[in-house]
Amino acid sequence: MTQYLIRRILYAIPLLMGVNIITFVLFFIVNTPDDMARMNLGQKRVTPEAIEKWKHERGYDLPLLVNETAEGVTQFTETIFFQKSVGLFALRFGRSDAGEDIGADISQRMWPSLAIAVPSLIVGLAVDISIALLVVLFRRSYLEFWGLVACVALMSISSLFYIIGGQYLVGKLLQLTPISGYDTGTGAFKFLVLPVVIGVVSGVGSGVRWYRTLFLEEVEKEYVRTARSKGLGEAYVLFTHVLKNAMIPILTGVVVVLPLLFTGSLITESFFAIPGLGSYTIDAINRQDFAIVRAMVFLGSALYIFGLLLTDLSYTLVDPRVRLE
Amino acid sequence: MGSFTLFWTDGLFFALLLAMGLGIWRMSRREHFRRPWRSVSGSRSAVISATVLAAYLLIGVLDSIHFYPAADHTADGQFKTEAVSLLDWWAAPLRTRVEKTYSAPLAVQGYAREMITGAEGSQCWDYPRLQHGGVHLQDPARDWLGDVLLTGLLGLVKGIGFWMVLAAVAAFVRARRLRVSWKDGMAALVAERGAWRWILSTMLVIVLLGWTLAELGLKYHVFGTDKVGEDVLFQSLKSIRTGLLIGTLTTLVTLPLAMLLGISAGYFRGWADDVIQYLYTTLNSIPGVLLIAASMLLMQAYIARHESDFASLALRADFRLLFLCLILGLTSWTGLCRLLRAETLKLREMEYVQAARALGVWQGTILLRHIVPNVFHLVLISVALDFSSLVLAEAVLSYINIGVDPATESWGNMINGARLEMARDPVVWWSLSAAFLFMFGLVLAANLFADAVRDAFDPRRVE
Numbered sequence: 001m002t003q004y005l006i007r008r009i010l011y012a013i014p015l016l017m018g019v020n021i022i023t024f025v026l027f028f029i030v031n032t033p034d035d036m037a038r039m040n041l042g043q044k045r046v047t048p049e050a051i052e053k054w055k056h057e058r059g060y061d062l063p064l065l066v067n068e069t070a071e072g073v074t075q076f077t078e079t080i081f082f083q084k085s086v087g088l089f090a091l092r093f094g095r096s097d098a099g100e101d102i103g104a105d106i107s108q109r110m111w112p113s114l115a116i117a118v119p120s121l122i123v124g125l126a127v128d129i130s131i132a133l134l135v136v137l138f139r140r141s142y143l144e145f146w147g148l149v150a151c152v153a154l155m156s157i158s159s160l161f162y163i164i165g166g167q168y169l170v171g172k173l174l175q176l177t178p179i180s181g182y183d184t185g186t187g188a189f190k191f192l193v194l195p196v197v198i199g200v201v202s203g204v205g206s207g208v209r210w211y212r213t214l215f216l217e218e219v220e221k222e223y224v225r226t227a228r229s230k231g232l233g234e235a236y237v238l239f240t241h242v243l244k245n246a247m248i249p250i251l252t253g254v255v256v257v258l259p260l261l262f263t264g265s266l267i268t269e270s271f272f273a274i275p276g277l278g279s280y281t282i283d284a285i286n287r288q289d290f291a292i293v294r295a296m297v298f299l300g301s302a303l304y305i306f307g308l309l310l311t312d313l314s315y316t317l318v319d320p321r322v323r324l325e
Numbered sequence: 326m327g328s329f330t331l332f333w334t335d336g337l338f339f340a341l342l343l344a345m346g347l348g349i350w351r352m353s354r355r356e357h358f359r360r361p362w363r364s365v366s367g368s369r370s371a372v373i374s375a376t377v378l379a380a381y382l383l384i385g386v387l388d389s390i391h392f393y394p395a396a397d398h399t400a401d402g403q404f405k406t407e408a409v410s411l412l413d414w415w416a417a418p419l420r421t422r423v424e425k426t427y428s429a430p431l432a433v434q435g436y437a438r439e440m441i442t443g444a445e446g447s448q449c450w451d452y453p454r455l456q457h458g459g460v461h462l463q464d465p466a467r468d469w470l471g472d473v474l475l476t477g478l479l480g481l482v483k484g485i486g487f488w489m490v491l492a493a494v495a496a497f498v499r500a501r502r503l504r505v506s507w508k509d510g511m512a513a514l515v516a517e518r519g520a521w522r523w524i525l526s527t528m529l530v531i532v533l534l535g536w537t538l539a540e541l542g543l544k545y546h547v548f549g550t551d552k553v554g555e556d557v558l559f560q561s562l563k564s565i566r567t568g569l570l571i572g573t574l575t576t577l578v579t580l581p582l583a584m585l586l587g588i589s590a591g592y593f594r595g596w597a598d599d600v601i602q603y604l605y606t607t608l609n610s611i612p613g614v615l616l617i618a619a620s621m622l623l624m625q626a627y628i629a630r631h632e633s634d635f636a637s638l639a640l641r642a643d644f645r646l647l648f649l650c651l652i653l654g655l656t657s658w659t660g661l662c663r664l665l666r667a668e669t670l671k672l673r674e675m676e677y678v679q680a681a682r683a684l685g686v687w688q689g690t691i692l693l694r695h696i697v698p699n700v701f702h703l704v705l706i707s708v709a710l711d712f713s714s715l716v717l718a719e720a721v722l723s724y725i726n727i728g729v730d731p732a733t734e735s736w737g738n739m740i741n742g743a744r745l746e747m748a749r750d751p752v753v754w755w756s757l758s759a760a761f762l763f764m765f766g767l768v769l770a771a772n773l774f775a776d777a778v779r780d781a782f783d784p785r786r787v788e
Contacts, residue, residue, distance in 0.1 A: 026619050084476035125753040128546050153550040154712065158720045160740050161761055178481055207665070266614055267721060285618045293619055300612035308610075 001316075008312060012305045016089065019301040024085045027294050031200055032061035034078075040097065041286050057268040058291070059083055084294070093295040098287070106277065110130045112182055113264030113276030116192055120199035125254065128207030129202055133238050136215045142171065147208075154205030162202040163271045170194055195272045199265070209252070218246045246318050255314045259303035262312060263296070330393045330408050331642045334570055334650075338389050341573055361702075361781035366520045371777030374770035376527040379567055380535075381767050388412040406637050410566075416559055422457035424554035427746075430755050431473055431545045433459035448745030458546045473541070484533040491494040491532070492525055549755035551742065554687055557756050563734035568767055571650060571719045571729075572712040576653025579711070580704065582662035588696055590662075591669025592688075605659040613656040614725070619648070620652045621727040633718040642730035649722070649729060653715060661707045668700045702782040709775035713768045720764070736760045 037051040055061040062080045088096060093102035135147045171179035177194045218224065219242060227237045248288070264278035272278070277296070284292035352358035391408040413420055427436035434452040441453050454460070454622035462468045492514070499521065500510025514521050538558065541547045584705045587695050590601035624645065628635060637642040672678060672695070722728035724744075725738025731738060739760040746753035 014603065015607050015610060018603065019611055022607070022611065025620075026623065031623045033629065039622075039629070041628055107441045125755070152772050153769060156765055156772050157761075158717050158736075158740070158764060158768075159755075160720055160724060164740070164744060164747060164757065168752075172747070260612075267724065270725075281615065281618075285622070286726060288622055290622070294624070297398050297611055297619065300615060301610040303610060304610040304612070308606075 005313070008309050012309065016298075016302060018056050019087050019298060020088060023294050023297050024081060027290055028064060028080055028084070031290075031312050034035070036060070036097075036290055058095070084291075088295070088298045091186055093299075094291065096291045097285070097289045102292055105280065106295070109166075109275055109280050110262050110264075110278050111276075112188075112274050113269065113278060114261060115188060116199075116268065116272075116274060116276065117261040119192065119245070120198045120265075121257070123196060124200045124207065125250075126204050128204060129136055129211050129243070129250070131204065132208045132211035132215055133243065135212050136219060136242075137235060137238055139216075139219075141315075148212075149207050151205040151208050154201075156205075157202075157210070159202045159267060162198050163268065166194060166198040166201075167271070170197075180271065182272075182274045191272070191274070195274070199268060211246075214246050214249050215242055217244045222244075248315075252311050252314055256304075256307040256311045258310065259307045260300070262303060317321050328395075329390070329491045332391055332408075333647050334574065334643055334662050335389045335391060335579060336491045337574055337647070341577065342386070359648075364781040365777045366778075368777045369523055371524040372520045373527045374773040374777075376524050377531070377766060377770040380775060381569065381770070384412065384562060385414065385566045385569040388563060393557050407637060410427075412562065412566075416562065417762070419556045419559035420557065420635045423545075424455050424457060424546070425552045426550070426552060426554050428455055428458060428546060428550045428554075429556075430547060430549040431541070432549065433465040433469060433545075436751075448525060455546075458550075459544060461544060473545070473563060476540050476544060477537050480537035481533055484536030484542065485529075486527075487536065488529050488532045491528060495521065495525060510557070523562055544597070547654075548759040549753075551739075551756050552746075554783065557739075557759045560739060561736075561755075561759045564736045564739065564760070566765070567646065567729055567733055567735040568716045568719060568764070571653065572771070574650035574656065575711070575715055576652040576708055579650050579658040579661060580708070581652075583658040583665060583707075584697070584700075584704065586658075587662035587665030588669050588692060588700065591666040592673050592692060592696060594670075598666075601662075605662050607657070609659045611656075611704060614722075616656050617649075617652050617722060618725065618727045620655075621649070624648050638732055642733045646733060649719075653718065656709065657715075658670045661704065664707065665700050665705050668703055669696055672696055672699055702784075706775075706782055709771075709778045713771040713775065716764070716768055716771070736764045 011300050031060060033055050034051060037054040038046055041050055041054060053059065060080065062083065064080050067079050084094065091103065093106065096105075131147075135144050138144050138147075170176050171194065175188055179194075180191075182188060182191050215238070219238075223245075224241060228234070229240050232241075263272075263279065263281075264276040266278040266282055268274070269276045269278035270282045280292070281296045283289075284296070302311050352362065359424060375710065388410045390411040392414075393408050394414070395715075401660075425435065427437065428434070433455055435454075435455060438450055438452055440448055441451055442448055454465075459465060459469065459472075490687055496511040496514050497507060498510075500507050503513060505513070514525065538547055542556075542558055546556050546558070548561065551557055551560065552759035586601045586604070590598045628641060628644070635644060678691060678695050681695060719728055719735060720737035720740055723735055724741050728737050729735045737757050743753070743760065746756060
């Protein structure tokens with residue numbers, strides 16, 4: 001077990017290095033620091049001195065890979081690659097192009113992101129699974145048919161419509177919740193209700209269909225037939241026997257997204273003006289702050305790889321038949 | 326007309342349609358492909374959604390044939406204007422009749438009050454009449470409702486007439502095929518429980534809707550106008566091409582990458598497998614939106630550097646659309662690649678593949694003749710399933726400003742613009758609703774069709 005764990009962690013290292021190299025190539029070789037400076041300072045009428053100054057302030061005036069003016073080890077450390085890319089492995093995100101500490105921003109902004117992502121996930125799971133079980137319970141009936149039709153229709157609506165429609169209906173017409181905004185502590189509750197509800201509703205269509213296929217696979221198995229032949233009711237069989245056994249694929253599907261909850265949702269956060277990591281990223285994209293985008297790419301990848309690791313581990317925990325070698 | 330021109334996306338779109346046609350022709354000659362397609366055409370929802378998709382495709386194709394209007398040629402052979410598409414040319418009344426600003430659907434008056442100078446110099450603070458919408462009405466308060474209903478009815482009648490011509494043609498073709506009389510062909514169409522009946526009924530609905538919209542659109546702005554006074558119906562129609570291109574051109578990247586890498590990883594195993602697995606795990610771990618964002622930022626820098634290469638706005642918008650398709654493809658091939666790898670791993674141990682290898686058949690031939698045809702259903706299912714999510718993704722990306730060019734008509738841009746309109750008073754709801762209706766129609770049809778394709782081609786789903 002420990003051996004397996006170590007091997008998996010070692011396997012994550014080349015993956016992270018790959019991500020690191022891709023981002024380095026994208027942000028420093030395809031798109032040179034000169035381009036970045038010009039995009040930030042304005043395309044026209046920008047003097048070479050201004051570009052040099054902008055680059056120097058942010059440490060982009062170093063050579064890319066090898067610094068020939070330096071001596072010894074510093075030949076490799078006094079470079080953009082070492083300063084900007086290698087530091088990410090130690091979670092040193094450095095400063096954004098606007099001069100703020102990215103690490104501090106991230107640790108502060110991840111809490112609002114979590115406050116919205118965790119309830120959305122839990123409520124969403126509960127709703128999706130309950131509806132999916134009901135659909136399976138009423139299989140081969142009109143209820144199932146129309147339930148599935150509704151699911152396809154819900155799936156075919158862009159998430160933007162859910163958000164705009166929800167904000168208009170609940171926030172503006174009915175005035176039940178504030179349209180957008182955020183507050184610290186318990187005051188956050190009234191701001192979080194609407195985004196969570198909208199998040200759950202917009203995911204119902206695809207969620208129910210997905211869990212339904214999982215349950216349908218399980219329903220045909222022999223232990224279910226045994227339970228039925230012992231005289232147990234269909235609802236009881238579904239909600240206890242089937243649900244328990246379907247938990248394995250459900251859990252492993254959920255575990256992989258757990259770490260990514262930190263990075264939040266881009267669209268929801270920016271629509272509801274929630275100061276999380278999602279809106280942080282969108283702001284960075286709009287301001288063309290490459291340092292933040294780079295940091296978020298690396299963070300997102302690292303969390304995804306961590307999620308894969310957790311998934312493999314969770315297999316052994318929920319299903320004792322799986323042995324890791 | 327004028328001289329035809331081919332944008333990059335036009336050319337690729339037509340090439341793709343040609344390849345699709347070729348694929349359908351080849352599939353129609355093989356029984357193992359005809360059987361699942363028969364099951365698709367036996368499904369009512371699949372036939373209806375395919376007809377709807379065909380209607381969207383027709384508009385998309387019309388909007389992809391670009392030319393420079395002849396009248397705008399100047400003496401030295403320079404083109405004065407931007408290229409227009411066949412759709413632009415055909416829907417010129419919609420395109421050119423621009424109001425000052427917002428106006429509600431079918432309205433005859435403007436959205437906001439302004440100072441109006443009367444005939445005898447008197448001034449009053451009132452809603453102005455529109456410049457184009459309903460100008461033929463003498464007294465809007467009295468005539469408006471009757472005129473709208475009458476025009477709509479006229480459209481319906483014309484639509485029914487057109488549909489009857491279509492139905493007669495269908496009956497004629499059917500009669501020839503069945504070698505019966507013309508009348509029996511008609512009877513066969515009605516009596517048959519198969520696809521034809523559903524195609525014709527769906528076409529009736531589409532033709533009726535379309536003709537009514539067109540008839541009303543000549544006199545009014547059916548879906549109102551947007552902030553700069555452009556007709557929203559026209560924008561929604563133009564957005565169809567963007568949506569279709571995003572959904573289809575992406576396959577130009579995903580299919581070659583996924584098939585080449587997925588199949589070779591599964592077939593050759595060893596180091597090739599390791600490298601390819603490493604490649605797609607790495608790419609998969611980068612959050613898709615951020616990769617797209619980064620690439621689009623880079624592309625903007627590239628355009629800024631090579632401004633002289635993009636002479637016109639249309640060219641730049643076209644390049645950006647193409648680039649977006651390529652980037653979307655680059656971030657979405659990994660799923661199919663993994664599926665193909667797993668399937669090939671299974672296939673390579675099959676007896677017929679081993680026999681081919683034992684007989685010394687060249688590897689390339691084995692791949693082409695034994696592996697590719699046997700994983701093709703996965704490719705088909707994946708393309709069908711991805712289409713709708715790509716159309717939806719376009720809207721989200723446009724919202725973050727990393728989607729299509731702001732000058733390109735797209736549902737994403739319409740929604741993006743409509744976001745602030747919902748806060749106005751009175752609410753400007755028509756842009757958003759029009760984008761919703763058109764997008765919902767396309768995505769729903771695509772989803773239903775993809776479901777039918779999956780059910781028919783996935784061998785595990787034998788029910």
